[in-house]
Amino acid sequence: MKRPTIMDIARRAGVSKGAVSMALNGLPGVSEATRSRILEVARELDWHPNNAARALSAARADAIGLVLARPARTLGVEPFFFQLISGLQAELSGRRIALLLQVVEDLDAEIAVYRQWWSERRVDAVFLIDLRVEDPRVELMEELDLPAMVIGGPGHHGRLPSVWADDAKAMTRIVDHLAGLGHRRIARIAGLPDLLHTERRTEAFRAAAHSHGIDAAPILMTDYSGEQGAAATRRLLRSPQPPTAIVYDNDVMAVAGVAVATELGVAVPASLSIVAWDDSPLCQLLHPPLTALTRDTFAFGASAARSLLAVLDGGEGADVEDHVPILVHRESTSAPSA
Amino acid sequence: MKRPTIMDIARRAGVSKGAVSMALNGLPGVSEATRSRILEVARELDWHPNNAARALSAARADAIGLVLARPARTLGVEPFFFQLISGLQAELSGRRIALLLQVVEDLDAEIAVYRQWWSERRVDAVFLIDLRVEDPRVELMEELDLPAMVIGGPGHHGRLPSVWADDAKAMTRIVDHLAGLGHRRIARIAGLPDLLHTERRTEAFRAAAHSHGIDAAPILMTDYSGEQGAAATRRLLRSPQPPTAIVYDNDVMAVAGVAVATELGVAVPASLSIVAWDDSPLCQLLHPPLTALTRDTFAFGASAARSLLAVLDGGEGADVEDHVPILVHRESTSAPSA
DNA sequence: CTGAAAGCGCTTACAG
DNA sequence: CTGAAAGCGCTTACAG
Numbered sequence: 001m002k003r004p005t006i007m008d009i010a011r012r013a014g015v016s017k018g019a020v021s022m023a024l025n026g027l028p029g030v031s032e033a034t035r036s037r038i039l040e041v042a043r044e045l046d047w048h049p050n051n052a053a054r055a056l057s058a059a060r061a062d063a064i065g066l067v068l069a070r071p072a073r074t075l076g077v078e079p080f081f082f083q084l085i086s087g088l089q090a091e092l093s094g095r096r097i098a099l100l101l102q103v104v105e106d107l108d109a110e111i112a113v114y115r116q117w118w119s120e121r122r123v124d125a126v127f128l129i130d131l132r133v134e135d136p137r138v139e140l141m142e143e144l145d146l147p148a149m150v151i152g153g154p155g156h157h158g159r160l161p162s163v164w165a166d167d168a169k170a171m172t173r174i175v176d177h178l179a180g181l182g183h184r185r186i187a188r189i190a191g192l193p194d195l196l197h198t199e200r201r202t203e204a205f206r207a208a209a210h211s212h213g214i215d216a217a218p219i220l221m222t223d224y225s226g227e228q229g230a231a232a233t234r235r236l237l238r239s240p241q242p243p244t245a246i247v248y249d250n251d252v253m254a255v256a257g258v259a260v261a262t263e264l265g266v267a268v269p270a271s272l273s274i275v276a277w278d279d280s281p282l283c284q285l286l287h288p289p290l291t292a293l294t295r296d297t298f299a300f301g302a303s304a305a306r307s308l309l310a311v312l313d314g315g316e317g318a319d320v321e322d323h324v325p326i327l328v329h330r331e332s333t334s335a336p337s338a
Numbered sequence: 339m340k341r342p343t344i345m346d347i348a349r350r351a352g353v354s355k356g357a358v359s360m361a362l363n364g365l366p367g368v369s370e371a372t373r374s375r376i377l378e379v380a381r382e383l384d385w386h387p388n389n390a391a392r393a394l395s396a397a398r399a400d401a402i403g404l405v406l407a408r409p410a411r412t413l414g415v416e417p418f419f420f421q422l423i424s425g426l427q428a429e430l431s432g433r434r435i436a437l438l439l440q441v442v443e444d445l446d447a448e449i450a451v452y453r454q455w456w457s458e459r460r461v462d463a464v465f466l467i468d469l470r471v472e473d474p475r476v477e478l479m480e481e482l483d484l485p486a487m488v489i490g491g492p493g494h495h496g497r498l499p500s501v502w503a504d505d506a507k508a509m510t511r512i513v514d515h516l517a518g519l520g521h522r523r524i525a526r527i528a529g530l531p532d533l534l535h536t537e538r539r540t541e542a543f544r545a546a547a548h549s550h551g552i553d554a555a556p557i558l559m560t561d562y563s564g565e566q567g568a569a570a571t572r573r574l575l576r577s578p579q580p581p582t583a584i585v586y587d588n589d590v591m592a593v594a595g596v597a598v599a600t601e602l603g604v605a606v607p608a609s610l611s612i613v614a615w616d617d618s619p620l621c622q623l624l625h626p627p628l629t630a631l632t633r634d635t636f637a638f639g640a641s642a643a644r645s646l647l648a649v650l651d652g653g654e655g656a657d658v659e660d661h662v663p664i665l666v667h668r669e670s671t672s673a674p675s676a
Numbered sequence: 677c678t679g680a681a682a683g684c685g686c687t688t689a690c691a692g
Numbered sequence: 693c694t695g696a697a698a699g700c701g702c703t704t705a706c707a708g
Contacts, residue, residue: 003457005701016679021703031677048457052393053701056684061390082419086441093440098460101439102431103424119341119386122436226619255593256623263625281564285594287601343685354695359687369693391685394700 004045013041024049049096055121063098064088064308065123069110069130070192070224079280080250080297084151087301088127095309097124107132111140118144125308127151128160131196149308151300152197153319161317163304167197168204170293170325171247174275175208177291177327178245181335183273185216187243189232189253193221198249201277205247216241222253229253233260237272244336245273251280254290258332269334279328288331295325342383351379362387387434393459401436402426402646403461407448407468408530408562417618418588418635422489425639426465433647435462445470449478456482463646465489466498469534487646489638490535491657499655501642505535506542508631508663509585512613513546515629515665516583519673521611523554525581527570527591531559536587539615543585554579560591567591571598575610582674583611589618592628596670607672617666626669633663 006020013020015034022029023038030038055061066088068081089099100123102113114137117123125147128137138158141148150157153164178186188205191198202219209217220236222228229248233256236243248254254276258268266272268288276283279292300322311317344358351358353372360367361376368376393399404426406419427437438461440451452475455461463485466475476496479486488495491502516524526543529536540557547555558574560566567586571594574581586592592614596606604610606626614621617630638660649655 003459007701017702018680018704019678022678025703029677034678046457048454050394050701051458051460052390052399053684054703055390056388056394056686057701057703059684059703082441085439089441096458098438099440100436101423102437103420103427116386119384120389120434121341122389226623230623252620255620259623259625282590282593285564285568285597287597345685355686356688356696357694360694363687367693372694388685391700392687394702395685395687397687397700 003050004047005050006047008045009038009041009047012045013038059121060124061121062096063100063123064092064305065100065102065114065117065126066129067102067104067110067113067126069104069107080278083297084129084301087298087303088305090298091302091305091309097309107136111136114140114144114146118146125149125312127304127308130192131157132194133196133199135196147308147311149304149311149317151304154200154321155319159317161307161311161319163300163307163320163322165295165300165322166324167200170277170327171201171204172208173324173327174247174277174293175205175212177329178247178273178275178333179208179212179214181245181273181333183245183336184214185241185243186214186245186247187217187236188219188247189229189236189249189257190219190221191224191249201249216243218243222249224250224253226252226256230256230260233257234264237261237264237266242266242272244271245275245333247275247277249277251276251278251283251290251292254292255282255286258286258290269332270337273333273336275327275333284330286332291330291333292328293325294328295323341388342385343388344385346383347376347379347385350383351376397459398462399459400434401438401461402430402643403438403440403452403455403464404467405440405442405448405451405464407442407445418616421635422467422639425636425641426643428636429640429643429647435647445474449474452478452482452484456484463487463650465642465646468530469495470532471534471537473534485646485649487642487649487655489642492538492659493657497655499645499649499657501638501645501658501660503633503638503660504662505538508615508665509539509542510546511662511665512585512615512631513543513550515667516585516611516613516671517546517550517552519583519611519671521583521674522552523579523581524552524583524585525555525574526557526585527567527574527587527595528557528559529562529587539587554581556581560587562588562591564590564594568594568598571595572602575599575602575604580604580610582609583613583671585613585615587615589614589616589621589628589630592630593620593624596624596628607670608675611671611674613665613671622668624670629668629671630666631663632666633661 006017010017010020019030020038023035104110128148129151148160150160150162153162220232261268261272276290276292279294283290283292307320344355348355348358357368358376361373442448466486467489486498488498488500491500558570560570599606599610614628614630617632621628621630645658
């Protein structure tokens with residue numbers, strides 16, 4: 001079960017190690033005849049590059065890192081991350097590039113992981129997700145000179161390019177939809193307040209409400225967990241002037257919101273319309289099925305991976321805008337009864 | 339930003355590269371005085387081992403692989419996997435060992451990943467999850483001579499050790515609980531039929547039902563998705579002799595089951611008791627909150643990692659039995675009304 | 677276009 | 693207990 005090396009190939013093909021390396025990597029320096037003979041022998045021997053050797057001499061790891069920093073309790077309930085990861089890998093594995101995934105508790109731990117990866121040359125680049133408003137990671141990437149792609153932009157961050165969808169436009173569509181149904185008291189239950197995209201959605205939510213002449217548009221911040229989503233819903237529904245519609249920042253909180261409404265005897269959608277940001281099988285199974293913002297997260301991940309690979313290949317690092325998420329109308333939204 | 343090497347340390351400490359290596363790895367061969375001086379210098383220079391170099395000369399990758407092979411659609415909805423991964427990493431990262439995660443569509447793709455990892459020496463070992471009844475991976479690990487730890491046993495598989503919890507005992511407790519409440523028609527909506535633990539649970543379910551003199555104990559197989567869980571529930575509730583209690587193989591299907599019951603006007607728990615295998619925040623948020631089987635998946639993962647590390651250190655590779663999952667009684671189970 | 681050689685940064689026998 | 697050397701399997705200048 002001894003694994004063959006390029007030396008074995010060289011001997012068998014009657015050439016030098018260097019020639020084998022050139023041939024295998026598609027570099028100029030060997031004739032076509034020699035190249036195809038070498039490739040043939042490599043296939044015969046079922047040769048595969050030793051990753052460590054290649055990494056050491058070429059000074060690259062053939063791996064890209066992704067750190068997920070959210071309290072464990074709030075993670076994993078959302079299909080988003082698994083779909084994103086699947087999309088990233090679909091693109092990376094074709095290039096023999098591994099994805100190193102690390103789940104940590106907070107931003108400090110996340111930064112420590114980057115420093116460790118860098119010092120051990122574990123990764124060639126990283127994906128940055130859940131960007132903060134003032135995010136120390138942007139500067140860290142420059143300090144370490146570590147290529148990075150921001151997932152969820154929008155736009156450049158320092159020198160870092162991003163792949164992003166227009167959350168502001170999506171939020172505007174949601175508010176337009178609800179206002180169009182006649183709602184005048186629309187609330188939003190948002191995710192983590194210091195995330196950049198939370199802020200972007202908040203701004204868009206306020207602007208859209210304002211443009212429809214809606215003043216009663218409260219926003220409650222949470223940590224994305226079902227618990228906090230439920231608590232916020234309860235607070236809203238018990239207030240003197242409860243909203244007739246609530247927009248949730250993820251599907252888990254929306255599901256929790258439906259449960260709270262049911263518990264309090266508030267009919268959905270007759271007395272309360274509900275919109276979930278991010279669709280999931282759960283949204284469709286619920287009673288009533290939820291109106292939700294759908295995006296192709298797998299494709300989004302694949303696009304992010306492609307962009308980062310382009311940067312590693314020496315490309316520009318241009319920002320890429322993904323499609324605007326689509327609002328799927330189901331039975332959890334209707335005209336307000338009052 | 340040039341990263342220091344052991345050569346830099348050696349020069350600065352006035353010793354040879356070999357001595358530095360010994361000192362850094364805690365091997366005998368250097369005096370205590372020399373060792374502490376070397377460690378001091380390494381700290382001063384903020385030296386970290388180059389992973390590729392270490393991997394090449396020591397012939398190990400310092401990485402362990404985990405492949406998740408389930409249709410993307412059914413993954414990620416379950417908190418189980420993220421908690422497991424977090425637990426694995428909590429144990430591995432202390433040893434500078436990375437976790438390579440790959441998400442694939444099916445078993446064939448999974449096997450291809452192992453072969454690729456092996457041929458590139460990407461991993462030192464792998465975790466095997468969701469074991470099949472006749473699982474080709476057991477033999478593959480022997481063929482490749484790749485150390486592996488089975489997560490979810492029970493017992494040995496070929497030469498592979500496992501970390502497992504007693505699903506059979508847990509299932510018996512669930513049926514005991516329901517029978518104790520007076521249920522005589524108990525159904526089970528199970529996950530993927532060719533998984534080993536599905537079979538184990540099925541056997542236990544049948545045996546427990548039998549021991550209570552219950553004949554009406556149908557089992558419906560699904561792919562773990564909410565869709566199929568909902569469809570199976572609908573079929574059961576519309577049958578001539580609908581069950582008064584249903585046991586679901588995961589939380590997602592249980593949630594879907596509640597939605598279907600609500601839709602059909604079947605009151606939970608008055609007319610239908612529901613038990614979820616695997617607890618999640620969602621189970622507690624639902625109306626009514628679900629009686630569920632709880633396990634500490636994070637700790638389970640950590641335990642699996644510890645066991646595999648012990649094997650890599652040359653240990654025995656003993657099977658480890660985790661705690662029996664605990665049934666948490668909430669409001670979705672009660673005595674049948676009929 | 678091709679071959680022989682040096683080097684990536686470690687670990688590991690092997691002499692002293 | 694210590695030092696000098698070879699080697700892991702590749703890539704990459706550098707001569708021919």
